[in-house]
Amino acid sequence: MAGPLYKRKKRGAGRFVQLPEWVQASEAWATLPPGPRALYIELKRRFNGANNGAIYLSHREAAAALNVHRNTVGPWFNALEERGFIFLTQGPHLGPSGIGRASVWGLTEEATPDGRPARKTFMKLHNPST
DSSP states (O other): OOOOHHHHHHTTOOOOOOOOHHHHTSHHHHTSOHHHHHHHHHHHHHOOSSOTTOEEOOHHHHHHHHTSOTTTHHHHHHHHHHHTSEEEEEOOEEOTTSOEEOOEEEETTSOOTTSOOOOOGGGGOOOTTO
16 A cells, blocks of 8 residues: 555645745845845745755846846845845856856855855844935
8 A cells, every 4th residue: 555645645745935934024024125025035936955155046037937027126136135135146247158147146044055054134134224
């Protein structure tokens, strides 16, 4: 027998994005507009638990995923970076064959694979308007 039916249905239920309560309760998240929030969730969706600091996402890919124009997402990346939710590990550049390479991002909420603890710089934000 292959096991109980309820366990077979649970297999392969799919991935999900976890957004902890303490992140949502932060002042930086509460004052963040909806666009950058959606972009953060898209970045978090590409995080697999072991690739923090190596999350590839270009402006065009982000725009396609969020169904907006590619010029719209640039300020959203800047807002997330200024608020301390993400950090840039490698900027966009041309590769050796002249083909463009996407930006590489990291989440401050998560620890890096090399053993550095989570930065959590967004928790230090007290008044985003100043």
